[in-house]
Amino acid sequence: MRENKQQVPETVERFLDSTLDSVDSAEEIAVGIAQRAGFDDDNLTRIGMAVRESMVNAVVHGNRYNAHKKVRFSVGHNTHRFTVRISDEGEGFDFESLPDPLAPENIMRTSGRGIFLIRSFMDEFQMRHLERGGTEVTLVKYLVSK
């Protein structure tokens, strides 16, 4: 269920190290804001997991744990939309090359489900290549049912 408690909009932006601790921090910040925005427990879990998967992609696959590279993380909401943006400084990847994790030949693969889960848990998901290099993902969850 999506709720509409019309909480005061808030926005947070951080430049995070390329570490797994940053994954935990981003998840914690996003879930905290989502909770104050009025999402229920089920949606808090979905948002937290989508943020975690996106951060793992940025830290592990994008920046490859490079201590000189940062992950830009922002989260905020207005009365209708809860939005998270995460960008890395990696080399990017071909969005079209992502295998379908539900295809029979991929079901028993041990990886490749992250973006599928993000798409499943959020209302909108976009990926784009940044001009300066790197990848930015935008995750949106609606605060009010459309």
Add this chain to the structure above:
Amino acid sequence: MSIKLNTRQVGDVSVVDVAGRITLGEGSSALRDTMRDMVGKNQKKILLNLGEVSYIDSSGIGELVSGFTTVTNSGGQLKLLNLNKRVKDLLQITKLYTVFDVHEDEAGAIRSF
């Protein structure tokens, strides 16, 4: 809370009680190490009790799949016990729920090996 793993023997079945979060890093690597250790000791009947698992990410799902494949390829069986709603939902949307033999009752799960 990260992950806690406790292994106990019920007859010839090795039951692994898993609690906490199975996520990339400590959680998934601890589970991987435990599974490999059990396969290395030639334990063929493994029951993963996930009743106290609060959270599992795609890396954790990958470890479950990896464990299943490793145990199966060594001639053993890996089964799951006590999935909470979140874990069950995850396995369903990833179409893995029917891959695993899932049980809700420990005694029944033990008998099924």
